[in-house]
Amino acid sequence: MKKYVRTLCIGICILICSMGMTAFAAEDTILSGVKIGAVDVSGMTRSEAEQALKNYEKQIGEQTVTLEIGDEQVEALLSDLGVTFADADMIDEALGIGRTGNIVKRYKDQKDLQQNGREFPLSWTADEARVRAYVQENCTQFDREAQNASLTRTNGEFQFVPGTQGLVLDVEGSVNAIMEYLSDGWSEEGTSQIALQTKITEPEGSAEQLAYVKDLLGTFSTSLSSSNANRLKNVNSASNYIDGTVLYPGEEFSTHDMIAPFTAERGYAEASNYVNGEVVDGMGGGVCQVSTTLYNAVLRAELEVTERAPHSMTVSYVKLSEDAAIAGTWKDFKFRNSSEYPIYIEGYTTSDKKVVFNIYGKETRDSNRQISFESVKLSESGSRTVLVADAGQPLGYKAASGGSKGATAELYKVVTVNGVETERTRVNKSTYQGGKRTVVYGVAGDPVLSENLRAAIALQDEALADANIAGLVPPAPPAPEAPPAEAPAQ
Numbered sequence: 261m262k263k264y265v266r267t268l269c270i271g272i273c274i275l276i277c278s279m280g281m282t283a284f285a286a287e288d289t290i291l292s293g294v295k296i297g298a299v300d301v302s303g304m305t306r307s308e309a310e311q312a313l314k315n316y317e318k319q320i321g322e323q324t325v326t327l328e329i330g331d332e333q334v335e336a337l338l339s340d341l342g343v344t345f346a347d348a349d350m351i352d353e354a355l356g357i358g359r360t361g362n363i364v365k366r367y368k369d370q371k372d373l374q375q376n377g378r379e380f381p382l383s384w385t386a387d388e389a390r391v392r393a394y395v396q397e398n399c400t401q402f403d404r405e406a407q408n409a410s411l412t413r414t415n416g417e418f419q420f421v422p423g424t425q426g427l428v429l430d431v432e433g434s435v436n437a438i439m440e441y442l443s444d445g446w447s448e449e450g451t452s453q454i455a456l457q458t459k460i461t462e463p464e465g466s467a468e469q470l471a472y473v474k475d476l477l478g479t480f481s482t483s484l485s486s487s488n489a490n491r492l493k494n495v496n497s498a499s500n501y502i503d504g505t506v507l508y509p510g511e512e513f514s515t516h517d518m519i520a521p522f523t524a525e526r527g528y529a530e531a532s533n534y535v536n537g538e539v540v541d542g543m544g545g546g547v548c549q550v551s552t553t554l555y556n557a558v559l560r561a562e563l564e565v566t567e568r569a570p571h572s573m574t575v576s577y578v579k580l581s582e583d584a585a586i587a588g589t590w591k592d593f594k595f596r597n598s599s600e601y602p603i604y605i606e607g608y609t610t611s612d613k614k615v616v617f618n619i620y621g622k623e624t625r626d627s628n629r630q631i632s633f634e635s636v637k638l639s640e641s642g643s644r645t646v647l648v649a650d651a652g653q654p655l656g657y658k659a660a661s662g663g664s665k666g667a668t669a670e671l672y673k674v675v676t677v678n679g680v681e682t683e684r685t686r687v688n689k690s691t692y693q694g695g696k697r698t699v700v701y702g703v704a705g706d707p708v709l710s711e712n713l714r715a716a717i718a719l720q721d722e723a724l725a726d727a728n729i730a731g732l733v734p735p736a737p738p739a740p741e742a743p744p745a746e747a748p749a750q
Contacts, residue, residue, distance in 0.1 A: 291358045293373040296350045297382025309351045313382075317345055320384075326453040327395075327438070330427050332402045340394055342387025343442060350380045386442045392435045399456060400429050409465030410506045411473060411604050418604070418620075420470055423463025433457035464508050465602065472601045473506075475623035478561030482553045482577040484613040490529040491546035495615050497527035498550040499607040502617075506604055507597040512566060513605075515551045515584075516592040522547070534572050548586050549577055549615060551593040554607065555584035557617040559633060559673070559687065562625070564598035570690035573664055579635035580669035581690040599624070626677070633687070634672045641666035643694035647717045647725060653702025655709055656732035663697025701725055 290309060292302040299316050301309045321339030357378060358370040372378070406426030412419045434456035441454050484492060498519040507513055522528045522544030531545030548571065555568060556578065568584045569591045575583050584593040597603050603621040610616060643663035650657070668691045675683035701717060703710045709728065716725035 290354045291370065291373055293377035294354045294357055295377065295379040296347075296354060297345070297380070299382075301351075301354055306351055306355060309354065313345060313351075317343075325442075327399060327434075328453060328455045329399050329402045329429060330458055334398050336394060336398070338386075338442075340390070341438065341442070342390035343384055344387075346383045346385040346443075347380070350382065353380060384442055386439055388435065388439055391438050392431065395429070395431055395434050395438070395456070399434065400431065403428050406461040406463040408463045408506065408508065409467070409470060410504070411470055412504065413604065413606060418470075418473060420467045422467075423465055425463060426461035428459045428461060430457040430459060465506070469508075470506070470602055472622040473604045473620050475621060476618060477599075477603065477621045477623060478557045478559070478563075478619045479617065480553055480556035480560060481614045481616040482549055484549070484609065484615055486576075487546060487613065488531065491531040492609070492613070493527065493529050494522075494531055494544050494546040495550055496609045498544075498547045499609055499615055499617075500527075502550070502554065502605055503607040504605070506602055508602050509597055509600055512594055512596045514592055514594050515554065516586055516589065519547060519550065519586075548575075548583070550607070551586045552578055552583045553615050554605075554617045555593055556582055556633075557619050558595045560631065561603070561619040561621070562631065563603070563619070564596045565594070566596050567592050567594035568688065569593075570688075570692060572693055573695050574667060574692045580637055580667055580692070581635050581671035581688055582633070583690075628678050630676045630679075632674045632676075634674060636670045636672060638668045638670060640668075641694050643697040645697045645699060645720070645722060647720050647722060648698060648700045649703045649714055649717045650700050651704055653700070653704060655702055655705035655713065656729050657702030658699065658726075658729065660697060660699045662695060664695035666694035667692050699725075701729070 288305055290301045290304050294301055296309070296313060297316070299309075299312050301312060304312060318339075321337065321343060323338050324335045325338060325341070327334045327336055358366055358373060360366070361369070404427050407424040409423035410421045412421060437457060438454055441452070484495060487495065501519045502515070505513065505518070524543075528544040528547075530541045530543055533542040533545040552575070555565070558565060569587075570581065571583050571585045574580065585591045586593065599621055601622040603619055606616075606618040606620065608616055643665060645663070668689070670689045671687040673683075673685045673687050674681060675685075699722060701713060703713055703717075709732075713725060713728045716728055
């Protein structure tokens with residue numbers, strides 16, 4: 261019995277010594293047989309293990325994940341998504357293998373390491389902010405609006421054009437899908453694919469709906485006879501951008517949004533505009549004749565006008581209050597398809613210098629009902645006169661140019677049934693300022709008379725200026741240039 265106890269004690273001592281020697285030898289390093297993920301950290305110190313994992317993280321960051329957006333794909337580097345390992349405590353656990361617990365547990369753990377090794381699974385995470393930024397920058401580019409079914413018109417016949425589906429990326433849903441996949445379902449080996457969340461939008465319209473578009477609801481044309489080449493180009497370009505538009509019930513049309521921007525690349529050139537009561541050249545000058553012609557076609561189709569503004573001065577190609585100006589984003593012509601059926605807008609210029617707009621749809625109005633429009637001038641105002649001194653002309657010289665009268669007017673819609681007026685409604689009221697009239701006086705000659713005349717000019721008093729040159733024999737002035745017959749604002 262004593263021999264047995266002595267033997268046991270000797271064995272325990274040997275075990276303790278063995279454990280002590282092992283522990284001493286590996287006190288600041290990870291024991292052999294330990295892995296963190298795919299990284300063998302055997303014999304490494306804490307700092308060495310940290311560096312090894314950082315190197316592995318960098319290696320993983322060079323891998324790609326395929327982001328699927330409908331039928332499109334984007335190959336994203338994991339580093340661009342801010343992918344990092346999420347188990348910083350694993351190094352502590354690795355260092356503790358074979359060191360924690362009582363002496364028997366330590367021995368058992370060390371023996372287990374020698375026989376089987378130990379792998380700590382490495383999990384990954386991503387930077388949500390970087391994922392969102394990446395998705396917004398690289399994946400939303402595949403968003404596309406649904407293209408509604410439409411029509412083309414060739415040789416007076418309508419042809420149906422089917423619509424196409426739209427696709428919109430759900431950014432937040434896609435970010436959540438990426439974060440969840442990288443946290444739970446991602447494998448460090450091989451390629452990965454993540455289907456991003458999208459929403460399909462269906463196009464509006466069908467062949468059955470568009471088959472109703474066959475009746476001429478409203479038409480109007482204006483003359484371009486006095487327009488120069490640049491103005492003709494602008495009117496033609498703007499008309500082409502509008503031509504072929506299909507509006508479904510309830511949809512609103514913006515002329516400015518359809519024809520702008522006014523650049524050379526889009527087929528526009530410099531032509532006359534109205535600016536602060538003067539006629540000046542500007543890119544796209546003349547497009548207001550397009551919006552005006554369309555406005556009158558819309559009135560005759562009896563669709564709802566939602567926005568319309570007159571020009572600052574009168575125009576020559578329509579009656580007072582029949583115009584609709586376009587100016588930047590603060591003046592636009594808009595209307596809504598207030599009918600129960602789709603409509604088709606046709607716009608074009610003709611060889612005999614006219615611009616024409618036709619609106620087609622389904623006619624639901626009684627055939628014995630007719631509409632017309634009347635322009636009523638309420639008042640008239642004079643032009644704005646500016647007096648100018650010209651030292652190059654002698655006293656007695658006077659020449660006037662430009663100038664158009666201002667006016668206030670109303671437009672009325674008149675409805676007749678079987679030739680009898682049944683309704684008269686005011687459509688709009690418009691106010692136009694007078695155009696700038698320039699009067700030039702010669703001031704070369706007698707100093708006293710010249711000074712008196714200059715004083716009258718400084719006061720902008722035409723009557724006083726005329727009185728100062730009364731009795732003088734004026735030289736025959738050159739014939740003043742006639743103002744442009746047409747000078748629509750842009």
